[in-house]
Amino acid sequence: MLNLDSRAIVKVVVGSVFMIALVYNAKHCVQELQYCLGDKTIDQVDLLDDEFAQLRNMLSSYGEVGYVSDEEAAAKTFYLIQYAVSPVLVVRGLKPVAIIGNFEDSAARLQFIRNNHLMLLKKIDANMMLFIREAE
Amino acid sequence: MFLCLSIFLPWFTAYFIICYLWPDLKRSGAQALMRGSLAIGMGFGISSCLFFVCLLFVGSHPDLSFVIDLSIFISSGCLFLYKVRKKDIRIGLKPEKKVSMKFHRPSLMLAGFYVICTLAITFFILNSVNESNGTWDAIAIWNMRARFLFRGGDKWTEAFSNLYAWSHPDYPLLIPGNVARIWTYVGHETTLAPIVLAFLFTFATVALMVSAIAYLRSSSQGLIAGMVLMGTSFFISHGNGQSADVPLGYFILAAVILFCLHDAAAGRGLQLLVFFSGMMAGFAAWTKNEGLLFIVSLIAARFLVTIPRKGWRSYREEMLFFIAGLLPILIIVAYFKTQIAPPNDLLSGQGFNSMMHKITDATRYAVIGKAFISKLLTLMKAMIFIFPLCLVLFGCSHEKKNHSGMVMPLFVLCFMLSGYFMIFLITPNDLIWHLNTALQRLFLQLLPVSLFAFFLGIATPEEVTWRCGI
Numbered sequence: 185m186l187n188l189d190s191r192a193i194v195k196v197v198v199g200s201v202f203m204i205a206l207v208y209n210a211k212h213c214v215q216e217l218q219y220c221l222g223d224k225t226i227d228q229v230d231l232l233d234d235e236f237a238q239l240r241n242m243l244s245s246y247g248e249v250g251y252v253s254d255e256e257a258a259a260k261t262f263y264l265i266q267y268a269v270s271p272v273l274v275v276r277g278l279k280p281v282a283i284i285g286n287f288e289d290s291a292a293r294l295q296f297i298r299n300n301h302l303m304l305l306k307k308i309d310a311n312m313m314l315f316i317r318e319a320e
Numbered sequence: 321m322f323l324c325l326s327i328f329l330p331w332f333t334a335y336f337i338i339c340y341l342w343p344d345l346k347r348s349g350a351q352a353l354m355r356g357s358l359a360i361g362m363g364f365g366i367s368s369c370l371f372f373v374c375l376l377f378v379g380s381h382p383d384l385s386f387v388i389d390l391s392i393f394i395s396s397g398c399l400f401l402y403k404v405r406k407k408d409i410r411i412g413l414k415p416e417k418k419v420s421m422k423f424h425r426p427s428l429m430l431a432g433f434y435v436i437c438t439l440a441i442t443f444f445i446l447n448s449v450n451e452s453n454g455t456w457d458a459i460a461i462w463n464m465r466a467r468f469l470f471r472g473g474d475k476w477t478e479a480f481s482n483l484y485a486w487s488h489p490d491y492p493l494l495i496p497g498n499v500a501r502i503w504t505y506v507g508h509e510t511t512l513a514p515i516v517l518a519f520l521f522t523f524a525t526v527a528l529m530v531s532a533i534a535y536l537r538s539s540s541q542g543l544i545a546g547m548v549l550m551g552t553s554f555f556i557s558h559g560n561g562q563s564a565d566v567p568l569g570y571f572i573l574a575a576v577i578l579f580c581l582h583d584a585a586a587g588r589g590l591q592l593l594v595f596f597s598g599m600m601a602g603f604a605a606w607t608k609n610e611g612l613l614f615i616v617s618l619i620a621a622r623f624l625v626t627i628p629r630k631g632w633r634s635y636r637e638e639m640l641f642f643i644a645g646l647l648p649i650l651i652i653v654a655y656f657k658t659q660i661a662p663p664n665d666l667l668s669g670q671g672f673n674s675m676m677h678k679i680t681d682a683t684r685y686a687v688i689g690k691a692f693i694s695k696l697l698t699l700m701k702a703m704i705f706i707f708p709l710c711l712v713l714f715g716c717s718h719e720k721k722n723h724s725g726m727v728m729p730l731f732v733l734c735f736m737l738s739g740y741f742m743i744f745l746i747t748p749n750d751l752i753w754h755l756n757t758a759l760q761r762l763f764l765q766l767l768p769v770s771l772f773a774f775f776l777g778i779a780t781p782e783e784v785t786w787r788c789g790i
Binding site: 190191193194196197198200201202204205206207208209210212213216217219220224227229230263264266267270271273275 | 429432435436439440442443446447449450451452453459460463464467468471472475476478479481483484486487544547548550551553556557701702703705706709710713714781784785787
């Protein structure tokens with residue numbers, strides 16, 4: 185231990201701890217406050233929760249729901265849809281009877297419907313739709 | 321109303337149980353704070369286990385959870401009142417007398433602590449308002465599992481299908497079980513449930529550490545430790561993320577503290593604290609898989625500490641009480657792991673040869689070691705400088721019992737870090753990706769117990785003042 189005045193030693197240590205903790209917490213409070221008061225975009229989790237709230241009961245009758253997308257961030261949306269429709273199981277691909285299609289490109293969507301003999305059941309949002317397989 | 325009930329029933333039940341079984345000789349603020357913060361973990365641990373057992377045997381039944389919680393609350397409340405009326409004061413825990421040391425201006429330090437605490441709480445609340453659904457882990461793992469338990473009805477076990485491998489369906493249910501239990505009380509889903517749980521576990525960790533260090537060392541030392549914990553950049557920001565790492569860190573800290581308190585009351589027969597420690601270790605395993613590693617680490621650390629000092633007999637007796645607290649929870653964890661959850665993704669699906677190849681690959685050791693050091697420095701930010709500063713200016717405590725008290729948590733830390741190192745070594749995932757996504761959370765789990773060990777070992781402001789003869 186250094187040979188310093190005990191008061192100075194304690195002041196240095198406690199003061200340093202206090203200042204670091206103060207700066208860190210104050211900085212985060214300001215950031216959160218700015219975000220809180222600023223123009224917030226709607227949370228994607230809440231958005232999908234709202235969009236699928238009505239559909240959940242209907243989807244549960246199908247047991248499993250497929251998911252197909254041309255979106256770049258498809259994985260994230262897939263997980264969030266699973267979160268929104270739980271306990272309905274969402275699987276990637278076209279195997280289930282009910283399929284959620286998420287297409288940014290409308291031409292790709294049309295092609296997808298034609299190729300897979302699907303029927304539009306419900307439009308969820310601009311890109312996302314629920315289809316069921318037409319009886320062959 | 322029902323949200324409050326769902327929180328306070330288990331909390332107060334555990335508080336009554338702790339007060340009944342752990343009577344005090346001298347009432348102090350630190351002891352009350354310690355009991356209150358221990359009761360949070362114990363209460364939510366017990367209630368999630370009961371909720372899971374009810375789901376298993378009775379299925380989803382909204383009123384049953386409330387009836388069970390209420391009956392346990394009333395029973396424990398009656399026992400507590402009986403104890404209070406009888407004024408049955410038996411044995412205390414207060415460590416032996418302390419050298420008379422006075423510290424100047426403790427009230428100024430207390431004011432500083434309150435300022436930091438207020439800011440940390442404000443940050444937590446504002447962040448929870450802005451991101452009420454929590455971090456990605458909270459959404460994809462913990463809250464999604466809670467939705468399955470709440471919405472699933474009789475099909476709740478479908479949450480543990482291998483089809484959800486991306487969501488780690490083998491993770492245990494302390495957090496999702498509690499969130500689903502609160503939703504059951506309230507009757508609908510609300511983001512308040514995971515937020516309140518996250519808040520309680522985050523600040524119970526702070527309260528537990530402050531009170532335990534205040535109890536074992538000094539109040540001012542406890543306040544410094546609390547400020548360091550709240551000022552460590554990633555503790556509060558992960559706490560409000562609603563993930564399970566802060567609750568796991570809480571249970572690790574609680575189990576270690578209870579053993580330290582037991583050691584501080586040497587020879588006074590408080591084996592009950594070891595029983596509580598066993599419970600807390602069990603709840604750690606019921607929170608996250610790393611809790612199982614913690615149980616092994618704690619048993620091994622106690623072996624290394626107790627055998628040379630007190631011998632086999634003492635260790636055996638200690639372990640009997642520890643296992644008595646641990647076993648009921650471990651049975652639930654074992655049932656979940658073997659009957660409901662799919663195999664763990666890190667251990668299953670890789671052969672012996674593949675593991676041996678990774679273990680003998682020297683470059684992996686270097687990559688992991690480098691990542692450990694750089695991540696620690698990045699996460700602690702400016703607070704990292706406090707540790708050498710304290711060591712140089714305060715020095716180590718001259719009291720021998722503080723050194724021995726610090727040894728056990730240090731052994732636990734070494735074993736846990738070695739375990740984490742081994743997991744990274746044999747991971748089937750891409751090593752860099754795994755280190756980048758997991759290491760931060762693993763350090764977070766060990767942060768409270770690391771700070772506890774550190775502040776147990778260094779000199780207190782009182783000792784510094786006393787040494788300098790003022």
